[in-house]
Amino acid sequence: MSSSIAVSAQGPEHAPQAEQLAKKLGLPRAQPGRHYELLLHCCDTGLELVDKREKKQKRTVRVDFAKGQAAHRRRQQKKEMLVRAVGITEGMPPAVIDATGGLGRDSFILATSGCRVQTFEQVPLIAALLEDGLQRARLHPETKKIAERITLIQEDARITLQRMQRTGQKTDVVYLDPMFPKRQKSALVKKELQLLHILAKKDIQPDRLFLAALQAARMRVVVKRPVKSSTLTELPPSHSITGKTIRFDVYMI
Ligand SMILES: C[S@@+](CC[C@H](N)C(=O)[O-])C[C@H]1O[C@@H](n2cnc3c(N)ncnc32)[C@H](O)[C@@H]1O
Structure with missing residues (x-):
């Protein structure tokens, strides 16, 4: 995978999940102030992959079968x-x-x-x-x-x-x-x-x-x-x- 990618958490309540995922996937935790091309983001609505390569157009992919x-x-x-x-x-x-x-x-x-x-x-x-x-x-x-x-x-x-x-x-x-x-x-x-x-x-x-x-x-x-x-x-x-x-x-x- 050539893109820089890290695991981030929306808030402290999501930190344990982010920690666990980072370990499982062999990815770093996102550091404040650093730019990553892709972020695997643990948040209230679940897990999402955020593509930040294009500044103007942030794209997000998540799996949601209910919607x-x-x-x-x-x-x-x-x-x-x-x-x-x-x-x-x-x-x-x-x-x-x-x-x-x-x-x-x-x-x-x-x-x-x-x-x-x-x-x-x-x-x-x-x-x-x-x-x-x-x-x-x-x-x-x-x-x-x-x-x-x-x-x-x-x-x-x-x-x-x-x-x-x-x-x-x-x-x-x-x-x-x-x-x-x-x-x-x-x-x-x-x-x-x-x-x-x-x-x-x-x-x-x-x-x-x-x-x-x-x-x-x-x-x-x-x-x-x-x-x-x-x-x-x-x-x-x-x-x-x-x-x-x-x-x-x-x-x-
Ligand atoms: C085009 S996507 C499939 C999309 C899927 N049909 C859907 O509805 O979301 C192809 C996926 O197959 C996975 N893949 C390809 N070869 C595989 C294999 N031998 N074993 C398991 N996964 C494989 C790829 O990693 C990729 O995520």
Whole structure:
């Protein structure tokens, strides 16, 4: 990570959390009077990542499933292409491994549709933001049940997928959303993606992740792609679900 980054606390009551996080993530505590490009900020509303690289425009990313876009998408879930791609039918929600958890929006949509989701995120800072959002969602009456269906594992998903291959264990569906090569229209997505791009440096070899996914899935593997980009590997998908900007390639097992 090339940016300077530190952990800050809104007030003394948030200091123990900031201390604990700094230790866990191997980051310094923010020192008064020093400028940092990114701040992981512990505050009343939860954990947020503040991008201070542009002086005029401070950007903040936090995971909040109870409000905003995530809540909207939850209401719109029937329309979600993701739900169709994963093959969710009434009363039969598959068990899903979301191997590229990120900020958890897709995991949340799947959990909203009844799936039990094991979400993997390999970048500790991103996993910390997601865990914070999930913890708050577990306390909110509207999102509690959904959030309880999601288990977050901070690890390279390949470790688990390869172990499953060795032991012959399977899950119903493996879902992959490897980092897009930039270009997104919505300002919100842009803001979040920019930060994910900075942090998720290790999002490499998604083709290997895909091959491991094929071995671990009982029913299908679903890969999210930008609408015009090529498939992740040379293997052609069984079918694709195509929207305006994104596409889901579905590989039936
Ligand atoms: C485009 S983002 C996923 C966004 C996510 N679908 C959402 O709805 O918020 C890709 C994420 O996958 C993570 N990732 C990539 N390869 C991974 C792996 N092998 N194991 C775990 N996480 C991985 C990256 O760190 C990054 O946060």
